[in-house]
Amino acid sequence: MDRISALRNVEEALSEFEAGEIDLVTMEVRVRAILRSYATEFEEQQTYEASGPPAVDGLVVVAESVQDARKQIQELISDDTKRFDVERVD
Structure with missing residues (x-):
């Protein structure tokens, strides 16, 4: 999915929400799926989620x-949290 397609699909979800055709949860699920599809289209990239202390819990890169995911997560947080788990999200 290219950038323009992703933006159009997000716009469509927003429009359907504004028109009352879908609820907030449905819109959130659709937008998340669009963004993950877009992000993982890059060659050799996967989605990873951190779990552990509050500073990292739920972060997705x-x-x-x-190893690269751990490094990105460490760079995103503002404290010295070193102990957290990272798992691939399918």
Whole structure:
């Protein structure tokens, strides 16, 4: 999915929500799916989610490996949290 297609699909979900055709949860699910599809279209990239202390719990990144994902997550947080798990999200 290219950038323009992703933006059009998000716009469609927003329009349907504004028109009362879908609820907030449905819109959130659709937009999340669109963004993940767009992000994982990059070659050799996967989606990874962190779990552990509040500073990292639930963070999702797109990376080439678990090690790269850990590095990205560490760079995103503002504290010195070193102990957290990273798992691939399918």
